[in-house]
Amino acid sequence: MKILHLIASAICMLSLELKAEELEVIHWWTSGGEVKSVNSLKKMFISSGHTWKDSKIIGGGGENANKALMQRISSGDSPGVVQLKSASIPHWGSMGALQEVNRTAVNQKWDNILPTEVSRGLKYKGSYVSVPLNVHRINWIWMNAAVMNKINAKAPSSFKELFETLEAIKSKTKVLPIAHGGQSWQDATLFEQVLLAIAGIDTYRGMFIDLDATVAKSAKVLKVFRVIRKLTTFMADDRKGLDWDKATKQVIEGRAAMQFMGDWAKGEFLSAGLQPGRDFICWVTPGLEGFIYTIDAFAFFKTKENKSKQAQSQLAQLIMTKEFQREFNKRKGSIPARTDVLLNGFDNCAKQSAKDFSRTANKGLLAPSFAHGNAQPSDIQGALIEVISLFMSSSMPPEMGRDRLISVLEEFE
Template structure:
């Protein structure tokens, strides 16, 4: 990652003009769309009720380099925001620069270690101390089904194995429907790929091959079978898939034109926005072979070291509010995800969310709660990008053999 000492403080003038006033909390986030913006407004309301001033540092479109450049410049000039939306190994990269605040006093007082599964808590820590606050949990290894399409094709239930999946896909094809709705970005390809690896190989193989990047696992027969299964899924997508956004793929299920989509639980938000009812209009199930495993994507905020005592108090209140039952409920009802803290009441949530919450707890105990590689939770960003490129190349080009893909994944895994 960048080193603070090596980056010119380009925006020092800008930073000075934006210095935080007492009791003010400034938050960099990417939540600018409907339900997400509504959720942030709730957090702002909670903070204002505690007597603090909220300053929005919103960046549309999931951030990008320009947002990071401004953020880095702000940090270099000694004037960081209170918090910034960041996740996965990027949290440790920021922390290694020595710019994040140690939130252990608050975390101990509020028993975060008891409220969070260890595998999630560890992502929020650097050298054993909390430096970030988690907001939610998205389950990535979901498969969605269109009730209308499945009924038309004579598919009685959501498939639990890949053999059942391909049998159902054949029926959908025979009925003139698109068996698998898919889009065209590399993260969509990898969302499918990691669910296949998990379904074919199980949680230990997933850890070895995709998280530990073990050479033996990458070059194994299990990886070979995973890639063969992945390629077979591709044959059930439609010609319009390349370049399609994920939500337009979900729309194909909503319209009854496609049978299945392998996608995280943000897809549920699309169904609900279209007034579709889970269990009636659409179905949710873990991807084939992954019923007892759970790949997670956790949104979080890193918390920067601040000099002003009132700003530190506001920052602590922000972290406390993020972890509060009140915010966890309202945010996740809007986002389609589930609360990250244990013991949260789920009575207002739909059946898919309730199933997700139960599986989150169960897999945390069984050791099959796993970080999503596709969504930046597991490996360094440069390595992740290199492996995603290989997997997408394999998905998009039938000339790339399984053996070649395995060699290329092994090489990409060494990218630093």
């Protein structure tokens, strides 16, 4: 942290002639691990001479923040910075609401230090309008090591082994096998993990990138619905509305054995003082190879009289320093967006994630997260998630669930 303050101070010394500005930042980081992570950026930014106005909007995996943003834009009161997913950028760009930060991007050579998959989602019509804080992997399972040791279970390498482990937990312990919050985005997070693992990258892209209803008619997709239905039998009946971090806490405290969740969950384990390998286990969702990713990014918006332009450039510059990328991601549970950041001091889960990201990128097996807004705009995403969540929260047969998803895909073809 001391290094971060020195960097911020140095940047401040280079820009003493610039007028200090207030920058409002809308985000949805409210859990313990998330708050610690964003506070490191907040302190760094304040040290550079500007003022950070924190606008936290709770819940919905960003859905509530997007609604608030729409209201602000409509009323002509745009915030300077908003946590935003890449699939939303074309929408706001078409409205003329985004502020480019190309000068900063050129000075720091973003095109050279960011993976193409990352940089592509940060631009609108060739100009950078957003800055990445990290890369999150979605297809993880987080397990309580003590619970797994109690039944002498190893991390499963297939869904067959996974179900055997879940049955053992259910029959031999009083622990809930799967911690899961019954919120629509959490349901979609589980669904996309199982879809990639069972049906593979081509089916994943066909459904969630190309919106091809024909792809969803395959037997593999029906199997996905059947696996999801079986997984729900190992979840709590009263899970509806449970926040993701509360589900993570169940695993942390040993009240649940495992959770399917992106690696921001690791930030909660670390914040609780637990260590990977000793207290908890990170395991890639078993099945076919692939890497589902989402990127936490801050998009810049045009404010009244461009009053935040200097502060916006300053924030973008700070976020893209190697030192910030290291310190932030060690807390957040993710990996740096920059490819040239050494991972000394990162845990083995992060190192595996970085290695897998590079390998799957080279093999064409990266999958932008549909559940987390990296694949489709919010209207299409919402329609698909609604079907998935309804299926998971009801006794709907797998055949009916698949047919309803096909119908929605056909609407958008």
